[in-house]
Amino acid sequence: MTAILDIQDVRKSYGAHQALKGVSLSVSEGEFIALVGPSGCGKTTLLKQIAGFEEPDQGRIAIAGADMAGVPAAKRPTSMVFQRLALFPHMTVAENVGFPLKLRKTQPGEIRKRVGQMIELMQLKTDYLTRFPRQLSGGEQQRVALARSMVSEPKLLLLDEPLSALDVKLKKVLQAELKRLHRSVGVTFVHVTHDLEEAMMLADRICVMRDGAILQLGTPADIYYRPAGSFVAGFIGETNLMPIKVTARDKSGLVYRSADIADIDGRIASDFVADGVGQGDALLMLRPELLRVLGPEEKAEGIIGAEVTEMFGKGGTVQYRARTRGGQNLVVEIPGTSSLPMRIGDKVRLGFAKKDIYVFGPGA
Template sequence: MTDAAPIIDASGIDKFYESFQALFDISLQVMDGEFVALVGPSGCGKTSLLKILAGFEQPTKGKLEIQGKSVVGLPPSQRPTRMVFQKLALFPHKSVRDNIAFPLKLAKVDMAEQDARIAEMMDLMHLPESYASRYPAQLSGGEQQRVALARSMISRPSVLLLDEPLSALDVKLKKVLQTEIKHLHRTIGTSFVHVTHDLEEAMMLADRICVMRKGRILQNGSPSDIYYRPADAFVAGFIGETNLIPVQIDGAAFANPVLKCAAPMLEEAQFSPSHAGSTGLLMIRPELITMHIKDAKPGNDTCIMTGQVEEFFIKGASIQYRITVDGVREPMIVDVLGTAIPPADVAQRVWLSFARSDLYLLGEY
């Protein structure tokens, strides 16, 4: 991030649908060339916010500037933005070439310029020249998605808005398109705002993630900050699987009857702003835990818990264990490196160790 002016500057945005308030005092800045993902549970307001940025909805209250100019009240056609919808809305009776060229025809761009830009976008989206004469029904889902992206980018918008465009694709094809979207963003330098339910997708693609809930932005930060330093227990549980250990807090010291630490102390940076009072939840991500088959002892920076294997799931590259630990509400989740023979079986007693420095203290729900 730099001191440059944001390309999108939204502040104090409220949105009512009759008596229902969908957005509360939303403020969001997007910098030139930045990739921002909006995530949150269904009904949290992320698509409403995206439609306000695009001009398909107007805010009930608040300021919205794009490239330093107010766009409140302006229709989508008068904004330097383009939107790719979940339902691609390609024209079934138009060829690939005509679908991609549609925005240029509306703008009355001359044919030579149209030809050059169509060729450029088809090459960028890995669409063979022979596809230009095909129709959407003759394309696979992934190819249709590429056509929709090419059409949205051909008029060279300053901001591309994506409303879950990959959600209907199978897992393998989605991975391919995610890679191409990341490459497209790096290549053209346009600002992207992407709504997605796929949290792994948000982590992979975005420079910054905004987590929303009930019409509000709970946290706005880098993928690493959101994942390892969540604002509260909701964000911690929503962005990936995690473990939350209830503890008593006395100053910088923490205590739990089943959590053994040689030095049960936290640094200032390990306290979430959401924490207050004499109790809290220690967060530790599953991949930061080591599982031992034999007795383990706490070290200077190592904490130990012991429990019993409740279940395990082979995920290929990793094996996920769920360990029942007395005094912890939910089974502890542990991810270990995948092996041909799982290291522990159901009902087996195991020890869990993790670095004290990897802990992060959150407030209780």
């Protein structure tokens, strides 16, 4: 795939605070990439560098092969949608959407044509063209903002948490709309979000950042099931991290022991072990939905004994908290049913398959 965005060793400081610490990232044409991380990790700062609102102190940003050094935001082949949509209140929907084309001195007939195309793409009614933003719902305003950002046919669409202020139900609808829009127009999306479920739903790849650096870049499945370490594992969804002792390691995998896990053979194949794990302490990751409640005589490749300490109904699923004999707290999530399989105080056996675990070092 051709790289539409190439970022090399970008650094940015605000006084003594180093917001970006040598970030490098390549984004393919037509890709949807999400930047996630805790507040202050540098994701919005990176978006501003791409958009041209700020210049990096060091490093190179290229879009479609052209170096963006010194190129102002208005001259870059990018468009940005902000958390606060910044629609012009005194302009109609048609005027708002067509404003970027008017700035480029596009002919009025062409503006009307392209505004109409964008309104249709956003599935807005044509009579909305004469309305003002205050006459629209939050979701309709969001669609207008997206239409305005797309009407100039940017090579890169930059999204800075555009759905964060919406209620949960409307957010779900617009997440689906955003995915449909990306699929329809084929423009490259770079999306900053705090909503990890949103990143998993929408992105082709997720970039996890912390303290101005990229910790891991990969597909949603990579990030979720093969995290680079305990921070990424804990940041992207809930998980269980169980301490183990690695007693032997070779190319085929490792041998381990645990006070809480009864393993069928005490071995884990190398496919499920992160690079750099050797003898000594390590962490075994188990996602809550990959643990299952075993019957009294039922067998599994790995079994954990625990006591149920809490229960939370979530509609489609039920989440349990359980404590192992060694004092480890576990989260177990199973499909919701009308008859609950476990109650608080129950002693249970939790089973897992070897293909569903992942092991990394304690300091990762």
